Amino acid sequence: MNPAQLQAAERRLEGFLGALVPLLGRVERQTQAGLYVRGLLLDGARKSIEPMVARLPGADVQALRQFVNQSPWEWAPVQAALTGLMLDRLLPEAVLIIDETSFPKQGDQSVGVARQYCGALGKTANCQVAVSVHLGTDRACLPLTWGLFLPESWITDADRRTAARIPETVTYQTKGELAVAALDRVRAWGVGPRVVLADAGYGTSHEFRAALSARGHPYCVQVAPSVKGWSEAPAPTGPPPYAGRGRPRRRVSRADLPEPLALDEIAATLPAEAWRTVTWRQGTKGALRSRFAQTSLWPSHRWTTTRALPTAPVTLLIEWPRGANAPTHYWLADLPGEALGLRRAVRLAKGRWRIEQDYRELKDELGLDHFEGRSWPGWHHHVTLASMAYAFLVLETVRGKKNS
Known part of the structure; x- marks a missing residue:
């Protein structure tokens, strides 16, 4: 959005943020959240903190960096509130779409970074990989929650875990397990059983499909x-007739x-x-x-x-x-x-086509992959705020279609 577009939408943005940022607690955090979301919404080639601050009157680099990287606010309640808000306003008939996206990185300090398949580059490279669950219809789609994949090399490295502030409760999970855990979260937030869509990276696993069925998800x-x-x-032909030697076979075999x-x-x-x-x-x-x-x-x-x-x-x-x-x-x-x-x-x-559009717009327009912090909390704060900004754009797009 250019400054004029953001100014025209300011009253609606204030109302949107007013339903979410009080969950962050202190007024200063609420103020910084509003600045961060506006920074993501405003046009600009880079959406890391310093370029955003340069476009935001009244913003401060250190204050915004402390808010996203160090402030102890919990992201799950914000994601839950955003889920409820969008479910009520827009997408009662939506399906749930599971996919993953990657973030190419330099160095080895960003949380979860490793040499692994990087979909963004189409090859094995140094990157982070995140699993997300999106709510989608033919009209709109948006991310509800995220799970950052941690390779086993991160799980077993105490020094890296401490430096990245990874909670002790975080254990190794496959991407399929991250996806199921994300579905469990949105279920707890009020999203009832819905049709789940996923690509072959998830659907081929019978454990994944069994987990969906066990949870009542079509x-x-x-x-x-x-x-x-x-x-x-x-139709098994059954065990062969007893030949009179040894124990008769009773179980059906392959x-x-x-x-x-x-x-x-x-x-x-x-x-x-x-x-x-x-x-x-x-x-x-x-x-x-x-x-x-x-x-x-x-x-x-x-x-x-x-x-x-x-x-x-x-x-x-x-x-x-x-x-x-x-x-x-x-x-x-x-x-x-x-x-x-x-x-x-x-x-x-x-x-599933809309989730690819989500990832593209989140990265190209809202700087999803521009985050330069290295910590577990910082990464989750950033993707939560980017999801908020994207949800607001979805609402604005739908509003524009209704008024046209």
Whole structure:
């Protein structure tokens, strides 16, 4: 926003902040929070503290730096209040979208930094990686909460933990576990069970899908083609007849079942009439459409891990664009109580596009990746304040559409 736009929206911004910043406690913190959010909203090439202060009348570098890096305010209550505010005002029908984003870094002191896959650069590099949960619809999408991934090298290094002020209660969690913990947080903040969308980095894990089901979350998640299952309910032939020697075998073994197929193998068995062209939304260059097929799948993972046969199928959705040599994407969907039609399944599967827009705008417009602090509290303070700024922009955008 340029200064004139921010000035025109000042009354609305004051009301928006007034619902959130009292949770920070001291009046000085509330003042600094307002300055920080305004600094993120104002146009500028860099959104680190010194460039923001140069654009903010009355701001002080040391005061703003102390507020975001050292002040002991808790970020979770602010994220909870922001979640409730946006849920009430804007997105009662939204889905929950899980993804991760990376922050390339120099040096080894920023909390969580390590050589790992960096999506922002498309290669292994020195970076931080964060998992986030977003509330999204066709109209809008915004982050609710964040989890910073800490590699095991950080968890076991007492000196680095102390320097970065990582709480003793923080233990190693995979990215999937961070995502589930984030879902648990937003559930505690009043976001009831909703359809969860995620890419194959999360959806391929049967532990992740089982955690969603255990929490009552319907889901539509992308999976790798190597996932295996049966396209018909597996019917064991049963143990062989007793031969009269030794103990009779009573448990069903893997040999008593038909061999499960990988999803790409199942796709190859579908008849031509199973494939239909579906348009899921209008893009900037016209209608977005592709060919899809939908069938039932009994995943085999529970058999290999617990020797329990699947009792109910999930929906397997496959995308095979015209002209492609093979299917390009696979999703598993489990929406208990809903007869999932193909068009609805496709719209859900393709619903993750907005989270990429969130990350892009948060970084390009609001400086999500411009934070120069190194501590655990500082990082969480920054992403919380950036989420506040982004939520305000979402409200302004929706308001503008309503008035146009």
